[in-house]
Amino acid sequence: MRDGKGAVKRRAGVRLWLSAGWLAALVLVAVFAPWIAPKDPLAQDLFLGRLPPFWETGAEPGYLLGTDSLGRDVLSRIIFGARIALGVALVAGTITCVIGAALGLMAGFLRGWVDLVISRFIDIWMAFPPVLFSILLIAVMGPGLTSIIVAIVVIDWTRFARVVRAEAMAQGAMDYVASARVAGRGRWGVMVREILPNVLPTVVVLLTLEMGIAVIVEAILSFVNLSISTDDPTWGGMISEGRAAVYQAWWVLVFPLVALFLTVLAFSQLGEGLKDRFDPVLR
């Protein structure tokens, strides 16, 4: 048993480091994009359109991953696209998490009419089809990063609220809560000091998953042209453009897709890895 447990632990460690490593690299790249990117991501040069990546014949030095139909450098666009993807992931993920977790915690621990109101609200909210809802929202608010973030928050807070509510309910039934109340702690005190630390591992996992989802949602909305202007480098926008010319220039589609895939995967694996590492009960 010991060996088996050890092996699982080691795998979790590798997973954690790989995913954290990729995300850390991505954050660095995003922050220092203007210095790292070899070209201007917006500079078009129609004479250099659809250049292949460096290992294929006909590649031009300086354009490592080739260019798109308008002659823009794919690598530079992916690098600048990381800024938008990570920015949306961070901001939207965090806001969603805070709102959803707070409501879920209150519903699950305070119970009574608070739970009744919040739970019904969640049920009704979840009855809206999410994709339609977000498209509608952006149609009303106009395209742009802010509307994407708002759309993600508005749609996904229920995910946190439901899970955290269930978890808080389970924790609230434990004897340590009774002990804390006998020791004179009020309901809010118990909720923040006793329950919150115990739902935190779950919240962290959900948060990382949510960041992955935010990256995807941003890509989807860019894909259907509801994000920011098509000129700006977003991964979804690149995939959309690449799709049109996939038979002539596959690299325009594939490279941003790989970046998107790895990032979303890294987010979800980071969550799992963190849970294994920091959950005191699993540890």
Added chain:
Amino acid sequence: MSFLSVRNLSARVKGGPVLLRRVSLEVAAGEVRGLVGESGAGKSMIGKAVLGILPQSVVVTGGEIWLDGVDLLALPVAERRRRIGATAALIPQDPLTALNPSRRIGGQITDRLVDILGWERGRAERRALELLGEVQIAEPARVLRNYPHELSGGMRQRILIASAFAAEPKLIVADEPTTALDVTVQKQILKLIAGMQARHGTALLFVTHDLGVVSKVCQSLSVLYGGMVVEDATVRDFFAAPRHAYSAALLAATPKYTDPLASLTPVPDAVIAAVQAEVAAFEGNMFGGGNG
């Protein structure tokens, strides 16, 4: 006057069954009173009512709980909470869920000292060390930095006992403190609780279903059936000659350690039927007789 005095306490599940039927009991300062009954008799509910930790679905429908000369039920919630926190404590049933898994032991013991009694952290920590020594935990300084999952069930129960005595409460409610432990540990824990109780002179409300434990630890006891007190006696009188037929049957049903091969005697059906009839009649009384 008694330190804890529960008078005609009634409680029920909101829109559901009645849990307590005009329960009255007294615990004098420094006295140990057993609260005995089968599952669902309401014995834990009394303890919870006294400590103000009844589940949200349960409402008190009548009666008074006097703790140290104050009727708790007449106080505003915050004041009640403070008063209970300063004078009473709980030794919970299941040591595995009674410590917060994500916090270190030290903070869980010192919380009450710092928050309610307003001690400085350093003084509270010295007190925690001293208490862990008193409940015979080796290396108390290390244990204070441990998380609950790093300790055994018996250790955790010792910590909970230390924590209950931390603020020198006048009353401790022990809610089946040995049920979740195995037999060898049970004995040590019982001895420990009895010893601590005697040394600190704390009144103890000892909730249990084990009459053997009552005979060893308590001075008096209340026997409950269906949320009603059927007998209230001193331990000496009770074990010599229980007055109520149900208590007598319960006593006869206790397995004897001296004769482990003897077959178990269940409580006879006739006795159960009789006590149920009594409860029903009492309930009739309760609703017929107004608020008396």
